[in-house]
Amino acid sequence: MVDMVMDVLRAFSKARNYVVGRKIIDVALELVTPENIHEVVVMLEKEVVKTKTGEHLKKKYRKMLVEAIHSVTQTKSLHFV
Numbered sequence: 001m002v003d004m005v006m007d008v009l010r011a012f013s014k015a016r017n018y019v020v021g022r023k024i025i026d027v028a029l030e031l032v033t034p035e036n037i038h039e040v041v042v043m044l045e046k047e048v049v050k051t052k053t054g055e056h057l058k059k060k061y062r063k064m065l066v067e068a069i070h071s072v073t074q075t076k077s078l079h080f081v
Contacts, residue, residue, distance in 0.1 A: 004031055005028055005031040005032060005036055005039075005040055006036075006039060006040075006043065008024060008027055008028045008031060009024075009028050009040065009043045009044070009047075011024050012024040012025060012028065012047065013047060013050075018057065018060055018061070018064075021061060021064065022064060025064060025065075025068045028040065028068075029068060029071060029072055032072050037072060037073075040072060041069055041072065041073060044065050044068055044069045044072075045069065047061075047065050048062055048065045048066060048069070051065065
């Protein structure tokens with residue numbers, strides 16, 4: 001399962017369309033488990049760093065990534081504590 005979610009997240013880094021990126025993130029978040037939550041958050045944080053420039057599309061991606069990190073750390077960690 002860890003490999004699968006990481007493969008899905010690699011697809012996100014290649015997505016050039018916001019809607020496709022959103023769907024990839026949604027699928028990846030469904031695959032998060034307590035065993036892979038750390039790796040998922042690290043990969044999402046790396047993607048956030050790539051969006052540091054001020055382009056409008058990158059701002060949308062950045063917001064989506066930050067929301068995904070927040071979502072996964074809040075919901076997944078509470079379910080498995």
